[in-house]
Amino acid sequence: xxxxxxxxxxxxxxxxxxxxxITSGEMTPxxxxxAIGLAERLGVSRTPVREALQLLEKEGIVRIEKNRGVRVLQxxxxxxxxxxxxxxxxxxxxxxxxxxMVTKHELAHFRELHGRILDAAAAxxxxxxxxxxxxxxxxxxxLAGNPRLTALxxxxxxxxxxxxxxxxxxxxxxQDLADDRRGILDALERQDPLAASAAVREHVxxxxxxxxxGVCAKTPGLSSDAYLAKLDQLTKLRT
Amino acid sequence: xxxxxxxxxxxxxxxxxxxxxITSGEMTPxxxxxAIGLAERLGVSRTPVREALQLLEKEGIVRIEKNRGVRVLQxxxxxxxxxxxxxxxxxxxxxxxxxxMVTKHELAHFRELHGRILDAAAAxxxxxxxxxxxxxxxxxxxLAGNPRLTALxxxxxxxxxxxxxxxxxxxxxxQDLADDRRGILDALERQDPLAASAAVREHVxxxxxxxxxGVCAKTPGLSSDAYLAKLDQLTKLRT
DNA sequence: TCAGGATGAGTAGCATGCAACAGGTTACTC
DNA sequence: GAGTAACCTGTTGCATGCTACTCATCCTGA
Numbered sequence: 001x002x003x004x005x006x007x008x009x010x011x012x013x014x015x016x017x018x019x020x021x022i023t024s025g026e027m028t029p030x031x032x033x034x035a036i037g038l039a040e041r042l043g044v045s046r047t048p049v050r051e052a053l054q055l056l057e058k059e060g061i062v063r064i065e066k067n068r069g070v071r072v073l074q075x076x077x078x079x080x081x082x083x084x085x086x087x088x089x090x091x092x093x094x095x096x097x098x099x100x101m102v103t104k105h106e107l108a109h110f111r112e113l114h115g116r117i118l119d120a121a122a123a124x125x126x127x128x129x130x131x132x133x134x135x136x137x138x139x140x141x142x143l144a145g146n147p148r149l150t151a152l153x154x155x156x157x158x159x160x161x162x163x164x165x166x167x168x169x170x171x172x173x174x175q176d177l178a179d180d181r182r183g184i185l186d187a188l189e190r191q192d193p194l195a196a197s198a199a200v201r202e203h204v205x206x207x208x209x210x211x212x213x214g215v216c217a218k219t220p221g222l223s224s225d226a227y228l229a230k231l232d233q234l235t236k237l238r239t
Numbered sequence: 240x241x242x243x244x245x246x247x248x249x250x251x252x253x254x255x256x257x258x259x260x261i262t263s264g265e266m267t268p269x270x271x272x273x274a275i276g277l278a279e280r281l282g283v284s285r286t287p288v289r290e291a292l293q294l295l296e297k298e299g300i301v302r303i304e305k306n307r308g309v310r311v312l313q314x315x316x317x318x319x320x321x322x323x324x325x326x327x328x329x330x331x332x333x334x335x336x337x338x339x340m341v342t343k344h345e346l347a348h349f350r351e352l353h354g355r356i357l358d359a360a361a362a363x364x365x366x367x368x369x370x371x372x373x374x375x376x377x378x379x380x381x382l383a384g385n386p387r388l389t390a391l392x393x394x395x396x397x398x399x400x401x402x403x404x405x406x407x408x409x410x411x412x413x414q415d416l417a418d419d420r421r422g423i424l425d426a427l428e429r430q431d432p433l434a435a436s437a438a439v440r441e442h443v444x445x446x447x448x449x450x451x452x453g454v455c456a457k458t459p460g461l462s463s464d465a466y467l468a469k470l471d472q473l474t475k476l477r478t
Numbered sequence: 479t480c481a482g483g484a485t486g487a488g489t490a491g492c493a494t495g496c497a498a499c500a501g502g503t504t505a506c507t508c
Numbered sequence: 509g510a511g512t513a514a515c516c517t518g519t520t521g522c523a524t525g526c527t528a529c530t531c532a533t534c535c536t537g538a
Contacts, residue, residue, distance in 0.1 A: 009305075010522070011293070034489065045523045050490080051290055054250070058297055060387075066248075067489045067529045082387040089328050093473040144473065148299075148321045152391070193476055234332040234383065237432055249492070273519060284493045289520080306499045306520050 010044055014052040017042065022061060022072055023161055029074035038070075060159060075163050077215050077222070081230050083156050084208035088235050090153050091141070091204055092197040098143035099188050099196035106143065107189060113139060114185050121178065130161070136181070140188075140200075160211070176206060205231065249287040254294050256281065261300060261311055261401045263366070268313040268402055298394060300401045314402050316454050316461070320469050322395050323447035327474050329392050330380070330443055331436040337382035338427050338435035345382065346428060352378060353424050360417065369400070375420070379427075379439075399450070415445060444470065 018038070021027045039049040053070050056062045064070050102110075113136045120128035137157065141150040180203035187195035208231055216224035257277070260266045278288040292309050295301045303309050341349075352375045359367035376396065380389040419442035426434035447470055455463035 036489075046490090047286075047522055047524090051293055054290055055293065055297055058294055064490080065530095066491080068531080069489065079387065082385045085385055086329070086388050086391065089332055090325070093328055093476065096476050097473050145469075146321045146324055146473070148318065149325050149473075152325065197476065230384075234336050234385070234388075237332065237335050237436065275519075285520090286492055286494085303520080304500095306518085307501085308519060 010048040011051045011055075014042060014044060014048045015055050018049075018052055018056060019061065019158070023158075027072050029072045029163060032069045032071055034069040059155065075159070077212065077227055080160060080208070080211055080215070081227050083159055084204065084211075084231060085234050087153065087156055087204050088201060088208075088231070090149060090156075092201040094141050094144035094146070094149060094153070095184065095187075095200035096193035096197040097145065098140055099191050099193040101143050101145065102188050102191060106139075109139065110136070110185055110188060114181060117181065118178065133181075140184070177203065177210075180206060201235075249283055250290045250294075253281060253283065253287045254291040257288075257291055257295060258300065258397065258401065262397075266311050268311045271308045271310055273308045299398060311401075314398065316451065316466055319399060319402075319447070319450055319454070320466050322398055323443065323450075323470060324473050326392065326395055326443050327440060327447075327470070329388060329395075331440040333380050333383035333385070333388060333392070334423065334426075334439035335432035335436040336384065337379050338430050338432040340382050340384065341427050341430060345378075348378065349375070349424055349427060353420060356420065357417065372420075379423070416442065416449075419445060440474075 018027070022029075027033065035046050035049045035053060038053075039046045042049065053062060053064055057064050057070075060073065062070050062072050113132060116132040117129060117136060120132050134154075134157070138150065138154060141153050144150070180199065183199040184196060184203060187199050209228060212224050212227045212231075216222045216227070257266070261268075266272065274285050274288045274292060277292075278285045281288065292301060292303055296303050296309075299312065301309050301311050352371060355371040356368060356375060359371050373393075373396070377389065377393060380392050383389070419438065422438040423435060423442060426438050448467060451463050451466045451470075455461045455466070
């Protein structure tokens with residue numbers, strides 16, 4: 001965990017650093033930490049750490065336990081499903097709108113981002129792939145013209161990423177995800193809202209399925225069927 | 240603004256009290272306040288107030304300006320539209336799921352809540368109506384079995400309520416909203432997901448239209464057409 | 479041996495002190 | 509009189525002291 005740089009709000013810096021520490025696995029879910037200890041590790045006082053922890057608690061990443069310390073939340077499979085249920089509600093319509101609105105210039109940027117994902121993946125650069133993927137999604141959501149939606153969705157994605165569950169189970173799955181993105185890009189190029197929506201939905205659903213199966217495989221006695229079924233619970237209707 | 244009660248976390252209490260003060264119009268959007276002043280009014284020290292303000296800032300209700308104080312954010316019409324765009328994505332599917340899942344017991348509770356809304360409205364009890372309406376919505380969303388979705392949607396609703404824009408423009412509109420709720424209740428009674436979804440969508444859309452028209456009417460030179468059109472932008476497609 | 483209470487270590491929650499900073503006002507210089 | 513610099517007021521940001529609380533351990537007494 002690095003040290004702080006003066007000039008910027010400490011609370012904000014500490015929030016980011018703690019979030020990064022959790023995402024990177026430096027702080028592990030389920031573990032207990034104390035604000036005092038974290039403050040010492042970061043070389044700041046307890047106050048900004050405490051405030052950062054409260055913000056992270058509001059995000060749902062940690063839980064503050066009175067007089068006991070703070071616990072990095074182990075997100076449950078149930079919650080993963082909840083998050084993806086929401087993402088499946090939000091992202092496909094946003095992608096459809098994006099496909100309607102996208103300009104030539106923005107398409108070029110999409111191609112570049114897509115290239116960066118492929119390059120990073122080819123170079124086996126996990127964090128790089130993740131970062132490029134993040135930017136791809138953010139840019140896509142941004143085109144829907146609803147900044148609040150973009151921010152919201154980004155937070156939901158962060159929540160899952162914070163778990164360090166991002167280890168793609170297999171080459172095959174990784175290839176599938178890449179194909180999905182290709183499909184999204186194609187739909188955007190054709191400015192086809194329905195196709196974009198479907199492609200994004202497919203992509204998000206696949207990501208969710210991979211995560212769910214992965215967690216279930218690691219946890220004996222846990223069947224993925226119920227969770228997989230729940231995924232489409234809110235979206236199975238054509239309302 | 241009432242005083243605090245011991246035993247519960249001050250920060251949490253202060254957060255709620257400030258939110259309530261904003262919603263009730265006691266603190267007005269656009270106005271400047273200081274943490275010191277608020278702390279004195281509430282009879283607590285600056286720390287819990289400061290922490291509460293940071294949480295409210297994360298919710299998007301206020302902005303903390305360094306060394307200048309805090310400003311209750313005047314939400315723009317654009318942002319109102321954004322919020323309702325999201326709500327229209329989230330609430331109808333949740334209502335559909337709720338209609339599938341609702342039990343007799345829960346239906347009875349719905350009827351009671353609905354009755355409370357009507358009673359409060361008949362008694363011209365604005366805050367009471369609001370509170371009952373809030374509970375009605377929360378309970379409805381809760382039935383969808385996705386607590387995170389419920390919380391998220393509640394926050395979006397709060398954001399609009401925080402503006403004190405809740406003055407229903409006319410008796411007629413108020414009657415329309417009541418009819419909407421009746422429709423939602425009916426759909427639930429029939430356990431008809433499609434009808435519930437449509438009713439909720441109608442209700443949310445109507446609320447949004449009322450707000451948009453209201454704000455435009457109060458702001459000379461502002462046409463509501465563009466904003467109204469944007470409302471359905473993300474949902475016009477059957478994806 | 480075991481139950482139960484005392485105790486101590488560690489924690490968060492809150493109050494408060496202090497410094498840095500922004501903005502407006504005043505006073506001073508030219 | 510105009511422009512600028514000093515200052516004064518009010519504010520947040522952060523550090524730190526103190527209190528109340530939780531939990532685990534140990535000690536006591538039967």
